[in-house]
Amino acid sequence: MTTPGERAFDALVTDDRRPESPGEAVVAAPPAADARQASTWLDRWWGRMLSTPGRRRAWAWGGPLAVTLLAAALRLWHLNTPGTLVFDETYYVKDAWTLHELGYEGSWPADYDATFAQGGADGFLPAPSFVAHPPLGKWLISLGMAALGPADPAGWRLSTAIVGILAVALVAVIGSRLFRSTLVGTLAGFFMAIDGHAIVMSRVSLLDDFVMFFGLLAFGAVLLDRRSSAARLADWATRRRAADRDTAWGPALWARPWLVTAGLMCGLATAVKWNGLYFLAVFALYTVVVDMLARRRAGVEFWLSGTLFKQAPVSFLLTVPIALVAYLASWTGWFVTDGGYYRHWVEEGGERWTGALAWVPDVVQNFWHYEAGVYAFNIGLQTPHDYQANPFTWLLMLRPTSMYYQGSDLGQGACDVTRCGEAITSIANPVIWYAAVAACAYLLYRLVRHRDWRHGAILVGVAAGYLPWLAYSGRTVFQFYTIAFEPYLLLGLAAVLGIVLGDRTDPIDRRRSGIGVTAIVVVLAVAVTIFFYPMWTAQLEDWEWIRLHYWIPSWK
Template sequence: RRRQRRRRRADGGGAAAARDRAARGHRASIPTFMLTGMTTPAPTDFDAVVASTSDATRESEPVGSRLDDWWLRQSLAVHRLARWGAPALVVVIAAVARLFGLGHPASLVFDETFYVKDAWTLVNLGYEGSWPAEADARFSAGETDIFTAAPGFVVHPPLGKWLIGLGMGWLGPDNPASWRVATVLAGIVAVVLLMVVAHMLFRSMLLATIAGLLFAIDGNAIVMSRVALLDNFVMLFALLGFAAILLDRGWTQKRLDLWLTRKEGSWGPAIWWRPWLVAAGVAFGAATAIKWSGLYFLAALAVYTLVVDALARRRAGIPFWLSGTILRQAPVSFLLTVPAALLTYLITWTGWFVTSGGYSRQWAAGDGNAWTGALSWVPLSLQSFWHFEVSVYNYHVGEMRPHPYQANPLTWLLMLRPTSMYYQGDATGGESISGIANPIIWWAATAAALYLVYRLLRFREWRVGLILAGLAAGYLPWLLYLNRTVFQFYTIAFEPYLILALTAVVGILLGNARDPSWRRLSGIRITIIFLAIALAVSAFYWPVWTGMRLDYFWLAAHWWLPTWR
């Protein structure tokens, strides 16, 4: 009997060892979609670069972690629940953070004084009308029809104000929540869209969920979703264009591969059928129709597509890959994007064109104003429109009036001067709405972006290049206007790409289930600790993002830097 028990223990141990070897082989052969970093197998992807451990070392060391083992043992139903339940939970968090107490304060805050009132006159007149002096208090009290038909000079295109006006028409202009519901919906949709983009980039539902969570709980994103300003819409449409550029990359590569199987040539093809490039033009045109800064995304990412096209042709062995891109594909890409963007921009001005009372609408009809000579054929409405746009441009380049919360673009990534949107208080305390981003997320994302610059130079990873292209489009052009009056909250336009940069670094830390157990566990622990701290900091800052009243001591505790007051 003792010999039989020893034999059974030996057989059991061998069976356990066999099961362990099988599990290791299973873990090494397939990616786990919830516990992995980058899982696409292309040699230029993050996987190959992150794999710093040699194959020999991997064979001699345990791979993965206990968490990976536990996850592999779960049923398909659990996998599906996590795959869809985790992103759904992120959306719920984003919605609650943005919708709770949306109607507070019941008064116009910061630049709502311009955009909310302009939006309401757009709905009623088709163009931005004028308001009597000191109209804010009366408007906030429910006197919303005190505007006049006289045109008002506005410095931003109408699309964002039309969107705000739709919300006001839905819930009623006397409801403060109606002023902000459109920006809230834009903020929630942006969280969903960012997760979609992150999943397309990294092929990991875990990383997509982390990206969405970081964006959902960040203060800059929350505050800009809770006030009726325009920048949240710029961010959303620019991110839509970014997603279209990402989809166009794969689409174009397939068309190029198909051409190579059918033809031979020295210049390469001119690919006309690129629907995602047209979609990008429409999205960037819509972003520009909210604020002209959307034009930077169109310009920068259009150049990015040409760089991608040139590199794809070089990899394909096309002899004249550079000249073929510049002389054949570049004109086609221009015709696919710029006219679509321009047409989208002009359509948003329909209200101004079909009415007669808008600012400068009748300028060309005045004595001596109409163009003469070679341009005399241009319709008077377009001449007036051009005059209006030139007036707006002159305003923007000359806007240098000081403001207590202006922030030099050189300080944006350090978050030295966040914008105070609202403050009501006394010596004992007060209510504050401050655009302070979550410092842990913001500074970590800035450091991650700088690290990705190194990775781009060192490894030339296409994902890194695309993320940095989006970041550069939203940030670098502002360095040309260091003397202009600008604000920290403009950064919402490029914050999604900061979040993607941070997510990419998180993916590098996490590695994948084929990494040595010590490395895998270290990455998981660091990520969990970082996310826990970020959540705690967001909970701490929640009152100053939503206008809750705090004692002065607790209010001052949120000013980590003297410039945050």
């Protein structure tokens, strides 16, 4: 429920005069006789279905819940298949278990994957292992292993599956609140639930799903901060007009718990992989720009100076320190144990700092040396890989990552044809992916043309997860990194379908065509998911049938 201050600010920041919810305006009031005759049968039926406050509340909860349950079914089914470590699970699963047992990432004997999968989780060595990513994601993976046991492949993947399921719920809720439409939000969540890339990344134990999840939580917190701060600014403007003693600089807006939350979530994302820093930087910059524009529209006399000299430092102090604390807290195991990599680098002959920094404790110098080594490794990683994908091609999805493939011949196992195969490939649902990319391109046009802040917010999410990678086009990177910004692509697709769908007040031919186009996209997306689902879940299939899924030669 919006407050008068929030509604006043909404009128200041957007020229959007459309009904609150495309497709849901039908429940606002019973239509007149002429309107009933001019509306589609679907609008009339939907109006009857949501004709009471109780039914509308049930839909507001039921839509996001339904797509969340669908996501759970698609992600948890046969989660223990395959029963071997796939792709980079060989690093993260084993590192997760040594974190659980030692407090730091230990090392393993060479070629140990098969033994580990057969129950040899106690074969780790106490010697530390150099790891390229912070520990939080591996700590989270270890929770599933502790719950189901390190010998159960479902335990390896349980945490990523749960995070992938919760991400679907988040997308649905954020979309519903952002566009004030349960229908648009549920569509966004539905696309996330059935998309192959999102499914695969929830069914293999990699780190990127956690980055996506914490980044999405930060995005939701930024939107809530925008909403609450807008109300405070509108109330300030009201008091100023009433000759209150507020200054022409505008409110400092220190009381911003949602901005602190956003900083915390970005810190947790960074504690999984360092690309979480991009979300912190972009979202912090976004809040400063939003504050500046809001002050100008509210009539603050010193709107630019007030933002740069008052609000920008406040935003920095409310986000960066808490993010740093969250990041350092994720390394607690390294600090409180003695076995971590470089834990005693200085004491073992490393070059101790001198001069003005000589007072810095050895443990801090050791940690800094470790972080510098990780930075050098990540920046310089240029080892060729069969499935590396240049970031400039990510939106075209030219080189999806093959996570797993196992071939078999007639008579081997359950193979009853000449050649069989089991595959896990992160090919996104092509209908959803390419439609979402096109939709976000269209939103960029609409942002310039109509200045709808909601579209701008979605594009900021895409930019935070994608654009910084363009600076590392020479580095070894992969298509599956796109999971970090895929939720925003899907929110963009749902937003455009909401525009296409229109509302019941539109001319009936336009309304019918909007419903038809939306229905076609949804039906095609479902059909493609059914077709590709075995390729996302390592089901045994005829090789000739598998080949039908490589629509682009570079997908092989």
